[in-house]
Each structure stands twice: as C-alpha cells, then as structure tokens.
Amino acid sequence: MNIYAYIVRRLLYVIPILLGVCAIIFILFNVVSPDPTLIMLGKHASVEQMESLRRELGLDRPYYVQYLDIVKSAFTFDFGRSWSTKQEISSMIANGAVPSLTLTLPAFFLATLVSISISLLVAFFRGKFFDKFIVFVCVAFMSISSLAYIIFGQWFFAYKLGWFEISGYEHGFPYFIPYVILPIIIWIILSVGPDVRFYRTVMLDEVYQDYVRTAKSKGLSDKIILFKHVLKNAMIPIITYVVIQIPFLILGTLLLESFFSIPGLGSMTLNAVNSLDFPVIKAVTVLSAVAYIIFSVITDVLYTIVDPRVRLN
Amino acid sequence: MENVVASIDTDKNEKSKSLWGHAWTQLSNDKMALTATVIVGVYLLVALLSFMGVIANEWSAEIGPSYAPPSADYLFGLDIFGRSVLLKTIKGAEIAMSIGFVTSMISVFIGTLLGAVSGYYGGKIDEFIVWFYTSFSSIPSIMMLMAITLILGKGVTSVYIALGLTGWVSLCRLIRGEVIRHKNRDYVHAVSSLGGSNLRILFKHILPNVTHIMIINFSLQFQIAIKSEVILSYLGLGVQGRPSWGTMIDDSKLELARGVWWQLGSATVAMLIVVLAFNILGDALRDALDPKLKGKS
Numbered sequence A: 001m002n003i004y005a006y007i008v009r010r011l012l013y014v015i016p017i018l019l020g021v022c023a024i025i026f027i028l029f030n031v032v033s034p035d036p037t038l039i040m041l042g043k044h045a046s047v048e049q050m051e052s053l054r055r056e057l058g059l060d061r062p063y064y065v066q067y068l069d070i071v072k073s074a075f076t077f078d079f080g081r082s083w084s085t086k087q088e089i090s091s092m093i094a095n096g097a098v099p100s101l102t103l104t105l106p107a108f109f110l111a112t113l114v115s116i117s118i119s120l121l122v123a124f125f126r127g128k129f130f131d132k133f134i135v136f137v138c139v140a141f142m143s144i145s146s147l148a149y150i151i152f153g154q155w156f157f158a159y160k161l162g163w164f165e166i167s168g169y170e171h172g173f174p175y176f177i178p179y180v181i182l183p184i185i186i187w188i189i190l191s192v193g194p195d196v197r198f199y200r201t202v203m204l205d206e207v208y209q210d211y212v213r214t215a216k217s218k219g220l221s222d223k224i225i226l227f228k229h230v231l232k233n234a235m236i237p238i239i240t241y242v243v244i245q246i247p248f249l250i251l252g253t254l255l256l257e258s259f260f261s262i263p264g265l266g267s268m269t270l271n272a273v274n275s276l277d278f279p280v281i282k283a284v285t286v287l288s289a290v291a292y293i294i295f296s297v298i299t300d301v302l303y304t305i306v307d308p309r310v311r312l313n
Numbered sequence B: 001m002e003n004v005v006a007s008i009d010t011d012k013n014e015k016s017k018s019l020w021g022h023a024w025t026q027l028s029n030d031k032m033a034l035t036a037t038v039i040v041g042v043y044l045l046v047a048l049l050s051f052m053g054v055i056a057n058e059w060s061a062e063i064g065p066s067y068a069p070p071s072a073d074y075l076f077g078l079d080i081f082g083r084s085v086l087l088k089t090i091k092g093a094e095i096a097m098s099i100g101f102v103t104s105m106i107s108v109f110i111g112t113l114l115g116a117v118s119g120y121y122g123g124k125i126d127e128f129i130v131w132f133y134t135s136f137s138s139i140p141s142i143m144m145l146m147a148i149t150l151i152l153g154k155g156v157t158s159v160y161i162a163l164g165l166t167g168w169v170s171l172c173r174l175i176r177g178e179v180i181r182h183k184n185r186d187y188v189h190a191v192s193s194l195g196g197s198n199l200r201i202l203f204k205h206i207l208p209n210v211t212h213i214m215i216i217n218f219s220l221q222f223q224i225a226i227k228s229e230v231i232l233s234y235l236g237l238g239v240q241g242r243p244s245w246g247t248m249i250d251d252s253k254l255e256l257a258r259g260v261w262w263q264l265g266s267a268t269v270a271m272l273i274v275v276l277a278f279n280i281l282g283d284a285l286r287d288a289l290d291p292k293l294k295g296k297s
Helices: A003-012 A014-031 A036-041 A047-057 A063-076 A089-124 A129-142 A146-160 A177-207 A210-217 A222-243 A246-251 A254-259 A265-274 A278-306 A308-312 B002-013 B019-028 B031-051 B085-121 B123-138 B141-152 B156-166 B169-182 B186-193 B198-209 B211-234 B245-258 B262-289
Strands: none
Touching (some): A036 A047, A089 A177, A146 A254, A146 B245, A146 B262, A254 B211, A278 B123, A278 B141, B031 B262, B085 B169, B085 B245, B085 B262, B123 B169, B169 B211, B198 B211, B211 B262
C-alpha cells in the first residue's frame, strides 16, 4: 500500500476512536456520575437552588448537546471554566504544562538513556551471572511501591541529608532546577526496572538473528556487532516504546508533582479530583486521550517508514 | 525377551507429555518459581485466616504506648494509636490479596469473554469490540481509575470494580489474536462438522487452548492491583476505615521525620515480597506455558 494512503486511512480511523473516547467520558461524568449539584451544595440544598445551579453549569440541556460539547472540546481544546476556581481551563492547562515538562522531559530523557545503556551491557553479558542479577534487581525494584520510593527519598535526601528542596517550586530557568533534581532521580529509579526489562528483551530478540551470526563469522568483534548492528535494528521497537510515552510527559505525574508541590498538570488534576471539579477532570482526560491517539498514529506511521514490511499488511 | 516386549508396550501406552505436563516438570525444577509459589501460598493462607477472623482480629486494640519502636514485646512496633503494626500488616495482606484476587478475576473474565467473542465471531461484532477497547485504552488508566472511584464512592468495593474494569484490555487483545489463529485449525473444523455449536467450539475446544494466557495475565494483574491500591489510598480513593498497605505507607509520610520507620518498612517489605514472588511466578509461568518461547532460553 502507498504510504500516503496508509497515513490517510490511519488518520480517518482516529475519528471513531475519538468519538468513542468522548462517549466513555460522557457516560462516566454526565450520565452515571452522582449529581454534581448535590455534591457542590451539600445535603440541605433546596430544589430551586439545585435547579439554578444545574442551569448555570449547563447540566439541564439534553444529553446529546452535552455529548457534542465534549466532542467539540476534543477539537477546539476549549474546555470551559473550572467549577472551583472559575478560571479558563485551557489557560490552566497551558500554565501547568510548563512546570510538568521541566520535570518530565529531563527525567524521561535521562531514564531512557540509563535504561538503554544498562540493557546494552546486559545484552553483552547475556546468560551470565551479571545478566541474571540485573534482571532480578529490576524485578525487585519494580516490586516496591512508587509511593515508598517518594516518601523514603524525600525523607533521606531532603530531610536527613538536606541536599534537595522538596517544596517552593520557582518558575523560570534556571530557578526550577533545585526543585526537580530529586523527583527526576526518583523517576529514573521508578522507570529503570520496567525499561531495562523491555529493552533487554528487544536486544535479545536481535542478538539471536541470522545477521548477527553472519557478522560474527566475518570476524567482527562483539562490541561492534552490538553497537553497530544490534542497536540499529533494535531502534524500531525502541522508538515505538519511547514515542508512545511522550503524551504522558505532557500530563505530568500525579504523585511526584503533588509530593514535591510542583504546580504542574499532575497537581492540577489531583486538586480537581479532590474538589470534584468535573470539567477539569474531563478536560485532562480528553486531552490525554487525544495526545495518546495522535502519538499512536505517529508511532504507526514511523513504524511503516522504518520498516516497510509493515505496510503490506 | 518377554521383558523387552513388555517395556515397549508400556512405552506405547505412556502418553506423550502435554503442555501442562511439560510446564509442571519445568516449574518443579525451577527453585525460584517454587519458592515464589510457596510465598504466594503463605500470603494467601494468612489472608484467608485473617479474613475468617482467626488471626489479627484485634488489630484495632491499643496495646502499648504511641509509636513504640520494634522490640521483643511489640514485634513490628506500634503506630500512633499504640496499635500493633504486625497485625495491621497482616490485615493489609488480607486487603491486598483480596483486591488482587477479585480484580484479576473481573479483568480476566471481561478480557477473555470480549476477546474470545471478538476473535471468534469476527465481522461487525469484532469491529465493535476492537473499537471499544481501542477507545477505552486511549484514556490513561489512572484517569479511568479516578473517574470510576469518584462515581462509585470511596471504599473497598469501588476499588475492586475500578481496578477490575481497567485491567482487561491487554488480555482481550491477546485472547482475540489467539482465537483468530485457532478458529481455522483442523480441530475446530472437525468439531464443527460433527455438529458442534459455536458456543461449544469456543468454550469447550478453543478456550482450553488459550488458558495459559489467562493464567499468565492473572498473575500479572494480581500484582498490578496490589501496587495500584497503594496509589489509590494516597489519592484518598482507596480502602477506608481498615488498615491496608497503602494507608500504612501513606501514613508514614508524616512519621519518618519523627524517626518512625516501622510502618513504612513493614508495609513496603510485605508488599515487596509478595509482588516479587508474583513477578517471578509470572515469568516462570510464561516461560513454561508459552509454546512460542519453548526451546528459546
């Protein structure tokens, strides 16, 4: 199939998925959720109060209008106003995205670099004690609760040793740096386990291919084979794995941001959940789903460019 | 001479090893996997005993001074109200194991049912189910979890349902793929020509051939659920009014600065051991049961 035809077809398939996502969000928040006016006004609200609040929030309109609102917001990114802060949600998101990215971008970049390096090393020593040991350590790391890492890390590095700040995030480069170092370290520790395991499998899938044997029989050293041949071919799954994680970087991280009081999208989401601010929760959900869909299209297209065999299917 | 004939005959009668037979030999030779199984068994037993009220029933009793450190009298130390951290950890194990079990049951059931129906019937039904799970999985699972617990209200039941409803997509994909591979095999055509109904073919003949995927996914989902409970507890959406590892770890954020490490330590280590065991068991099960990996090491 022609690559352009493929891209167009892939883009067209986005529409039903987007409608589906909006339908799920609509059902969750507009149909089956408990009456938000009851939550906001408390138990002793009068019927008139509830009615007027419903009208104010636009909840008295027919269901299909409310559904179309969500669909429209997925395209225009106009999510209306927050129930609790009355701010424009799109500007709240724009303000929150930057602090989130100051944490997630470097953290993600470093974590990926560290994980790929370790997995290359592990692939080099495959089957040996070192390999088994690292795999076991990865699994053990993954078995500890992320909350425990954060609480322990804050106590040990920030409270006991006094090396890092844990609150008081400042905007702008380079002022934010002292506030994001510790969360970045914790992020790396959290992601090394699953990442190394994934990259190791990818590398080992390549190591047993015929071209590796050919390279070896030509007399190439293990190092050259690993870095020049294996890594190059392993790039396809690695790119896929990396690209599909990008949308989550924009969203920030709920736990790290709230523990280190970084005013990013993660903190915003958490506040919205605590104050039952449905429009903000809906906005974050729509936004993350849209980002996820866009990036899965990008991954698929990248995949067909890198590996033309995929296009035949 | 007679002996030789006899031995040949017994050889003939002896069945060749099935997938499960192979898996059993492989697993019983794997010391790590055996240890992991024993650990999971012990946790299940403790959880069951605690559930039946045999042990840790008096977890809420005040048995000593607030924040007494671990000692011979108070094995794992005491919490702020002078309650035994050991008993709280055991109660936490009950919650964790029940959350793991119930949510894995729910998600394996949904995933298998939708995946099997989608793969077997194909056509419009398949398109619909694929559309549904693609849409569903486009929403980050943490948002889904928060939305469902918000709607259902706090408490252990909504944790069960929320985690159960979010964890089925990957299994559904796998089962669908496997069922599609199986449905044009000769044995399916044979049953069909003998007059076997669709439901009979699907549930009696194809599903037993994909059970290993369900089991592997079950053990994976189990530990994901245990870890998610902690996050939900921190978000204030988890278990209420009874000790869980999540609430214990969450409590410890104010305790560490006062030198009280035993709640965090007990809950983290208790969780580490069982999640690690599930991880090792899951890997061993996959190596033993997944025919595609057989022969590779």
